[in-house]
Amino acid sequence: MSTSSCVEPGQHQLHEWSHDSNTSFRQGRLLALRTKAEIQNVFETVDVYIATIPLKAASAVLKTIDSAVRELETTNLNHLKRLVKPEQLPPHLNHERADICLTGARSGHVSLSGVARKPIVTGGCSDISRERFEQCNEAPTPATLQFLACTTRSISFNQLHQLLLSTDVFATSQVDPHIRTIKVPVTPPLSHEQAKQLSQQYWPTVYKGGNPFGPHPAMISRAVEETQSQAGSYMGLATRAGKATSAEGKGELFGAVVVERSNSVGPSVVAVAGDARWENMTEARSQGKGNIMAHAVMRVIGMIANQRLTTYDTHKTLETNEKQPNYFADTPLTAFENEIYSQSRLAPGGYLCLDLELYLTHEPCVMCSMAINHSRFGRVVFGQRMPRTGGLAADVVGDNASSMAEADSRPCYGLWWCSQLNWKFLTWQWIDEDPPPETDVSHTDIQV
Template sequence: MSDSMKEVVEALDPVSRHIIPPDIALGTLVPLKTILELRDNLSLGLAYVTRAPNKVTNDVVNIARALAGDDAAKNLPHLRRCVKPADIPPHLKTQFMNEGNGRQVHLGKSNWLYIVLGPKDEMSYDELVKGLANIDDIRDDIFVGTIPVPLLAPTSQVQANMWSQQFWQTVYRKNNPLGPHPSTISRTEAVVSRDASVWMTLAHQIAKKSQKAGYGEPIGAVIVKRTIPGKNESGKQTALKEGARESDFSNGEGAGADGDNCNSRPEADEGVNGIAHGAAAEVPDGIVQDVKQPDASNLEAQAQDSTKSDPEAKETTQIVAIAADARWHQQEKTGRIGNPMAHAALRAISMVAQKLVRAEDRPKSEQKMVDFEAFQDKPLLSDEQLVFDEDHPCPDGYLCHELELYMTHEPCTMCAMAILHSRMGRIVFRHRMPLTGGMSSEDRGYDMCGASGACGEGLCGGGQGLGLHWRKELNWTLLGWEWESDSIESLPVDAHLHA
């Protein structure tokens, strides 16, 4: 065990230190992609471009804006409005040099610029040429070309660089219009990664114990509470009363009134090649979807600001619930479904709820309603009992608000929705379940189970992943990661199993 991991273990509560295995398997966190990132990340359209001397570029831009309007989306704010001839993609340079006075524009120290006018569908070609003819310096050689361009903003600097080579100079504004804000992902991942290996190793341990005892499949779940000093811990109030409307936040893509203009000075490269430098680059796009959902980025930022005032305060993490799969407990093991109400995630969430009820000193009901208890949410293993006997670290919170869930396998659709409804803040899982999982967004291909003849012809796989960890149309979103590790044994299950 490394020194850094020893430091993490020593900071845990006594119960966690007692039940964690001596050897902690290390792993890497990989953020989950949203359905929008995977399906809408490249949507192409056609745009008009022209070229003009440096000194009249603002006149050209004003003509384009008059035809296309001031709508930021129509003006393609993620594309550089004005680009030097030397900076356009090579295939466009070859094409444009052979049209009109292209060779003169590209030779020597040219004072010409290429200008993106706007989407082809939003302006008339005849009106565009008519407007450009009013500019003295280009009326004798009006050039209007059509190029394919990405209609949506890039979600990373790597993607922006790739599009700059393939289509047009593209700007990455450190936001993500198709998913969680990058600053939120990186900041949260830096915190979670410090002890994620501990909780994932513990989830594997409880999963194997349950399988050995014959209670269920080798699937385990661990829920922890991360306490940040100075942060408001009243989860019930934050989840149900506080919130912000989507209109209260800047989109992060829009250009200002002056940001759309090209600088007429040739030596001002940033002014010439860039647009909308005043845009709110650090404001998340679409993270808040309705009045019930707090903005994750703002909450994290407030927490960081509050911790600065107390240098002695330290972040603490405490285990709240641990549960294994118990689908075969008190049930004959026939078929491959078992008791769906005894999945590991559901059992863990129910144990959290029971702790909250216990904290309110409600009278216990010993009456047994039915002979068979479907939920199986009472502790079955000794590790489950030890954690269950401990008090909830934040008993006034709303169920699982802002808690962290670590699972050996990707939860099924039923469990994924339960995780959302419980207001879980983060989820980390190891084994992806392409056929049955509800968190991943990747398309489900056919014949993914690899079972020879087990599925029947054309019945295995197909369709699109649900990506329930971050969906803009839902009233709660949580951050998700896949945990990759080669230092711990795998826990294989049937590909059709609902975890």
């Protein structure tokens, strides 16, 4: 059996659509968007106490301190190591530690190795020989760790000192806690590189492989691996869909493509739509914004909904009243849209647009961005940024702003990954190597 016989009809058409004379493959790359939380995240530090504790008593000391401050500590510092070997400290802390040790050694309280010792008093001990005295001072000292106790907001210096001294280990050991106050980063690192940098500047820091402000890096890498090679074809189809409706005077040069990705048959195009805001509209283009229900995103979502309905027994065919204008424009309006729609093989039993992929010529407006969210798309790729009207990007980039003040005053929503919403989806901007001139929108106030 040949390979082509195992592929759905929609797959054959995808190949033909992507390489015919009317569709241009767009060379480029995917640029991951930053979330609003990532952009708003301001680097902050907090003051914490660190102390020297005996290695063998680390567990007991940790338990004592944590039980005392558990109800008082409000800062999550799980990205910081609690117990650190002296040689793992950043340079500036090691220097401070050496200075303390040297000063203490001169006064007889701290050994040069950095371990505090109780001074040996010789007065009134005439029966102790000089040899015995030197043996005591040269006795091996216990190994120690540097302990990150808690934030300074939780308890006072004196309270922490008393807690440490109340443990059996400090009552019987020659080790003095030598409590110090240092600054540490409040937020966890976003990469191994950042963790290494913070470890050198502040305190040993751990990158735990996630992103507290956005999608997991592994999730993004896997998605890019799946979509990068085909994204140029889908962006070309979106451009063609927008050109088709625009050429007939139905809308602007905006297009949308929906792709269903299946483990068994691979990706297939299930719907395309161009902008149709001027279809059935009597007002002049200069006098209004047209029919907002006929934006390319809204239309292509409607086409998917119609396909979902036809998979149920009670909706074998869709009934339409041709005498009444279809203001939702959720049926094909051009030959190109109809060609793909009629051959679509959308898998039955699906829910809304759950986990489907959406490719757009331009960043969608806030209304369409929320429609994408409510429709449960899994991945979105758009071309040109629309910094004045777009709803997906969370920062102002690439716009000809007259001033930074003007740029800062514009709302940036970042609706693709927003903690206040009950659905999140991955989003990229498509960066063309050679942007097609027909997709360039100079009047960025237009709603896509």
